[in-house]
Amino acid sequence: QAKLGGRGGARFFNEEMQQRTRERVALEAALRLGLRDGGLRLHYQPQIDRRSGSLYGVEALARWSHPQLGEIPPARFIPLAEEAGLVAELGRWALGEACRQMAQWRRAGIPVPRVAVNLSTRNFEEEGLVPMVAGLLDAHGLVPGDLTLEMTESMLLDATPSVLAALQALRAMGVHLSLDDFGTGYSSLSYLHRLPIHELKLDQSFVRDLADNATARALTNTILRIGDSLKLTVVAEGVENTLQAQLLAERGSTIVQGYLYGRPMPAQALADWIAGKPQQ
Ligand code: C2E
Ligand code: MG
Numbered sequence: 001q002a003k004l005g006g007r008g009g010a011r012f013f014n015e016e017m018q019q020r021t022r023e024r025v026a027l028e029a030a031l032r033l034g035l036r037d038g039g040l041r042l043h044y045q046p047q048i049d050r051r052s053g054s055l056y057g058v059e060a061l062a063r064w065s066h067p068q069l070g071e072i073p074p075a076r077f078i079p080l081a082e083e084a085g086l087v088a089e090l091g092r093w094a095l096g097e098a099c100r101q102m103a104q105w106r107r108a109g110i111p112v113p114r115v116a117v118n119l120s121t122r123n124f125e126e127e128g129l130v131p132m133v134a135g136l137l138d139a140h141g142l143v144p145g146d147l148t149l150e151m152t153e154s155m156l157l158d159a160t161p162s163v164l165a166a167l168q169a170l171r172a173m174g175v176h177l178s179l180d181d182f183g184t185g186y187s188s189l190s191y192l193h194r195l196p197i198h199e200l201k202l203d204q205s206f207v208r209d210l211a212d213n214a215t216a217r218a219l220t221n222t223i224l225r226i227g228d229s230l231k232l233t234v235v236a237e238g239v240e241n242t243l244q245a246q247l248l249a250e251r252g253s254t255i256v257q258g259y260l261y262g263r264p265m266p267a268q269a270l271a272d273w274i275a276g277k278p279q280q
């Protein structure tokens, strides 16, 4: 056991920090490479309209397979991408990849109504986002309503005028905008009606706690009512079991997403999943 505070301890501590820094730098370099050489891919998770049983859309979720370390979850590599200044590139990559995939599904006659892509605040700060989205849709023969852009509530708390202008321009174009992880961002509700969004995603922590927590049920009710009054679609995330599904249905939730319906899966698996389901 090294004694911290002594000179030897300080050196030991330093070496450990240096070791960690080396590991992080190596991981960042691998992520940078992965972004450019195909080490990243997207999985797609179905979102269901409970009323009709039909597919409402799919959410694209990034997956990274490290050449030596194997699968690294987004919870680990998204913060890494942020630190390394790669998160904007990740978002641009995901946009391009999701549009390419959407066009392929269309050509194959696979009925995916829309694809949702998670973006970082960095993406909305970048000047080129709006023309890039327009260019991608055009290049792939898609219409703006084929695409949903998800952003987190916390990200919008300190939205600059240029971010808001980008959101307005995207909305005017007809792209769908969705507020992810809604209910966790400590925001004032008064800002909601000023945002040009179409959709709220009820954070999965509420869904997880529905069965045994009265506060989670009350907040879920509230968020669904907010959606009703502001004419926003509410997507309930993280639905894992039939009890949660039932408690959501009782509260008037219509669009649901979670392991109960389908996990995030490769594009081909999603096509098979759709083929195996009765479609409306
Ligand atoms: P998110 O956008 O809120 O995505 C939902 C997360 O919940 C996903 O985790 C999904 O796999 C997971 N999930 C779905 N259904 C269930 C369920 O029934 N139970 C549970 N426990 N979890 C469920 P994932 O794929 O690990 O992604 C985590 C987060 O990483 C995402 O949260 C998103 O914020 C971020 N992320 C993923 N892909 C991208 C990307 O391409 N760009 C950016 N900027 N962020 C991304
Ligand atoms: Mg999301």
Ligand code: MG
Pocket (backbone or CB within 6 Å): 180, 181, 201, 203, 204, 237
């Ligand atoms: Mg979420």
Ligand code: MG
Pocket (backbone or CB within 6 Å): 180, 181
């Ligand atoms: Mg999240």
